[in-house]
Amino acid sequence: MTDTRWLDEEEQRTWRAFIAFSRLLSEAMERQLSRDEGLPFSYYLILAMLSEAPGRSLTMTELATDVRASPSRLSHAVNKLQANGWVVRSRHPDDRRAIIASLTDDGMAVLEKAAPGHVGEVRRLVFDRLTPAQRESFDDVLTTLLAGLDPDAPVCPDAPVCPNDPEPPAAGVEICAAGAALDAPDDDSGRDAA
Amino acid sequence: MTDTRWLDEEEQRTWRAFIAFSRLLSEAMERQLSRDEGLPFSYYLILAMLSEAPGRSLTMTELATDVRASPSRLSHAVNKLQANGWVVRSRHPDDRRAIIASLTDDGMAVLEKAAPGHVGEVRRLVFDRLTPAQRESFDDVLTTLLAGLDPDAPVCPDAPVCPNDPEPPAAGVEICAAGAALDAPDDDSGRDAA
DNA sequence: GGCGAATCATTGAAACTTCAAGTATGATGG
DNA sequence: CCATCATACTTGAAGTTTCAATGATTCGCC
Numbered sequence A, B: 001m002t003d004t005r006w007l008d009e010e011e012q013r014t015w016r017a018f019i020a021f022s023r024l025l026s027e028a029m030e031r032q033l034s035r036d037e038g039l040p041f042s043y044y045l046i047l048a049m050l051s052e053a054p055g056r057s058l059t060m061t062e063l064a065t066d067v068r069a070s071p072s073r074l075s076h077a078v079n080k081l082q083a084n085g086w087v088v089r090s091r092h093p094d095d096r097r098a099i100i101a102s103l104t105d106d107g108m109a110v111l112e113k114a115a116p117g118h119v120g121e122v123r124r125l126v127f128d129r130l131t132p133a134q135r136e137s138f139d140d141v142l143t144t145l146l147a148g149l150d151p152d153a154p155v156c157p158d159a160p161v162c163p164n165d166p167e168p169p170a171a172g173v174e175i176c177a178a179g180a181a182l183d184a185p186d187d188d189s190g191r192d193a194a
Numbered sequence C: 001g002g003c004g005a006a007t008c009a010t011t012g013a014a015a016c017t018t019c020a021a022g023t024a025t026g027a028t029g030g
Numbered sequence D: 001c002c003a004t005c006a007t008a009c010t011t012g013a014a015g016t017t018t019c020a021a022t023g024a025t026t027c028g029c030c
Helices: A009-037 A039-053 A062-069 A071-083 A105-125 A132-149 B008-035 B040-054 B058-069 B071-083 B105-125 B130-151
Strands: A058-059 A087-090 A098-105 B055-059 B088-092 B097-103
Touching: A009 A039, A009 B008, A039 A058, A039 A062, A039 A071, A039 A087, A039 A098, A039 A105, A039 B088, A058 A062, A062 A071, A062 A098, A062 A132, A071 A087, A087 B105, A105 B130, A132 B008, A132 B105, A132 B130, B008 B040, B008 B105, B040 B055, B040 B058, B040 B071, B040 B088, B040 B097, B055 B058, B055 B088, B058 B071, B058 B097, B058 B130, B071 B088
Parallel strands: none
Antiparallel strands: A058 A098, A087 A098, B055 B097, B088 B097
């Protein structure tokens, strides 16, 4: 117990900076989305992830994994999103335990409306302030730490988070709305995919 | 609206890595403290900040600023901590609007008990995985970004967060429990405050 | 001295998340 | 076939945070 290896002064400074940054940034993101769209960030993330999925659909379990939420949390959240008409649930054809959540057109519209403001905030608060070298170091550190936190993290090893072209142009609004969807007129094919 | 400057592929990868890291780490910290001490991280932070303050006391506003919580959030949290006997409230001698929150001996004991496990987790998940150069880059990036988020952030400019020696050896358990307090036998001066 | 604005803090309701069951379906083995 | 266990998901209650409204007190100013 007393053999704890405490943090030295520099480590402590770094740690405090991280805590502070992490809180302030997430609050800023929440505030922006909440103010402009009345949407919590975690809900935005769900819509974004669905928008990228083939057929804009995923099972609850897949979706929970993607947004890193507990099954319970996701279930409650989808209840809300469904009540808003942004997501619908349907049975899985092969496994009747599973439920498929799909983004509706209304949900997609909400996401497309929210994306620019959200991306603007990310850019303003983060990327516009970093030199290319800093951005690269940042990425390096995050990747390193992430590996230790989540061994099987499919986060961004080589391939991007989302298997984004095994299907017809998935046309999702990415977490930060890479923009693909905003130009893609219609993939509304709906689902064959799912 | 359509003139949004979207994130390029690298920025997007970095941003997703940050989101993932941030969530996973804070969940890991919460889990560790909750499992071992039944204490939410935000409460731990309040105790830690109080422990570093002169006389182990701060006004609610000062405390809220230090832990970066809203006044309301802090008030609710202190209600809980007070119910546990870890913090007490008292009137400010000079400004009767203000309330002084002070860490009790019981609260200090809880903090000292919780610190080693918490620090161990931080070390294991973060600092043990970074090279000195990485740690330094990380600090640099965080400092840069923090400056933009919180202009008047007294986070760690030159002087450390807490005015830590204007008084008799403050002997606090720092956020990461630098260890000072764990050796400091007694500053229990308690202060007129409590 | 006293009015109005700003500051310090608290409260209750609503929103979100977590925790501990609980239901239903699928897979396994006798 | 049936018992058993694992998986997929939901629910209700409890805990924490946010939001809007409110009570005190102090400060600036005439």
